Amino acid sequence: MKKKAVITGANGFVGSNLTKLLSAEGFDVLSLVRSGSDFSLLPADANIFFWKTATDEMLMKAVDGYEILIHCAALTKARTRDEFRKVNIDLTYDFVKIFNATESMTQFIFLSSQAAAGPALSYNHTKSEDDICSPISMYGKSKLLAEHLVQERVKKSWTVIRAVSVYGEGDKDFLQFFRMIKKHVSFGIGKKEQFINLIYIDDLCRFVLKTIQNPKAERQIFFASDGKKYSLKEFGKLVEKTIPTFTFPILISPKLLYSIAFFKEVFVRKTFPTLNREKVKEMQCEYWLVSNNKAKEMLGFEVESDINDNLKKTYSWYKENKWIK
Numbered sequence: 001m002k003k004k005a006v007i008t009g010a011n012g013f014v015g016s017n018l019t020k021l022l023s024a025e026g027f028d029v030l031s032l033v034r035s036g037s038d039f040s041l042l043p044a045d046a047n048i049f050f051w052k053t054a055t056d057e058m059l060m061k062a063v064d065g066y067e068i069l070i071h072c073a074a075l076t077k078a079r080t081r082d083e084f085r086k087v088n089i090d091l092t093y094d095f096v097k098i099f100n101a102t103e104s105m106t107q108f109i110f111l112s113s114q115a116a117a118g119p120a121l122s123y124n125h126t127k128s129e130d131d132i133c134s135p136i137s138m139y140g141k142s143k144l145l146a147e148h149l150v151q152e153r154v155k156k157s158w159t160v161i162r163a164v165s166v167y168g169e170g171d172k173d174f175l176q177f178f179r180m181i182k183k184h185v186s187f188g189i190g191k192k193e194q195f196i197n198l199i200y201i202d203d204l205c206r207f208v209l210k211t212i213q214n215p216k217a218e219r220q221i222f223f224a225s226d227g228k229k230y231s232l233k234e235f236g237k238l239v240e241k242t243i244p245t246f247t248f249p250i251l252i253s254p255k256l257l258y259s260i261a262f263f264k265e266v267f268v269r270k271t272f273p274t275l276n277r278e279k280v281k282e283m284q285c286e287y288w289l290v291s292n293n294k295a296k297e298m299l300g301f302e303v304e305s306d307i308n309d310n311l312k313k314t315y316s317w318y319k320e321n322k323w324i325k
Helices: 011-026 057-063 081-101 138-153 173-182 201-211 232-242 254-267 279-282 293-299 307-321
Strands: 006-008 028-034 047-051 068-071 106-115 157-161 166-167 185-189 196-201 220-222 248-252
Touching: 006 011, 011 028, 011 201, 011 248, 028 057, 047 057, 047 254, 057 081, 068 081, 068 279, 081 106, 106 138, 106 201, 138 279, 166 173, 166 201, 166 307, 173 185, 173 232, 173 307, 185 232, 196 201, 196 254, 196 307, 201 220, 201 293, 232 307, 248 254, 254 279
Parallel strands: 006 028, 006 068, 028 047, 068 106, 106 157, 157 220, 166 196, 185 248
Antiparallel strands: none
């Protein structure tokens, strides 16, 4: 019998790729998409349910009979705390209620973020799941509150996955990085080097797969990372090699970057800009680093893909879909 999974935010970067992987693995996948949203990243044969509110009776009927609820829907950038609260906290609560009320459902998987935990103390003292969380942005704080909600309110099995920076086909955040480097520009913030963890989208989807109906994942929080540390300068060089091109390095002071972000927030009205003041807070941190030892030991998760191959596939996808000229 097929395993049956519901994915919220299935039209997004992570949700659409997760829909493809689980479908390929033989799952019966129901893709939940908010009415009026762009669903072009989803495959043509996806089983899509368009919803308006999470309390809709028709939505409750649609998810009946499904076993796993994977909550990917989230807001990553917004002008106010209230906007983050409505999507990242209140919507999570609504889906927790649906999960608890649906007899067939047995596992709630919440896609959280490294931002909920906050940055590490140093290069060698990476963040672990047992460390005290110290989010520095409104986004991170909203995701941490949503994590607490899941832990306190879900009446059956739950799993929280804190993904580090995710790149790959369909991602719009790293797209800006690729575009900038193609224009021969790479920049750093201040004089100190910054370090990050990464995970390729296919590896993140495989990570989620490893937690599904896995007793070892029950009521657990995991960091999802490829386990490697990258300096921003090193990552930029890898993207240069992928394109291939060359860049002129530019150092930007935190104050100037903050001013640019403020300018964008004021004058970019159609959509809230990716570069905003909350993002600058995160960008100034030196060590966005976590340990993935818990996932290795409890789930047997290992990343076998190569970042150079992953970047080539990502760049090819951007070009084929005309996101990059």
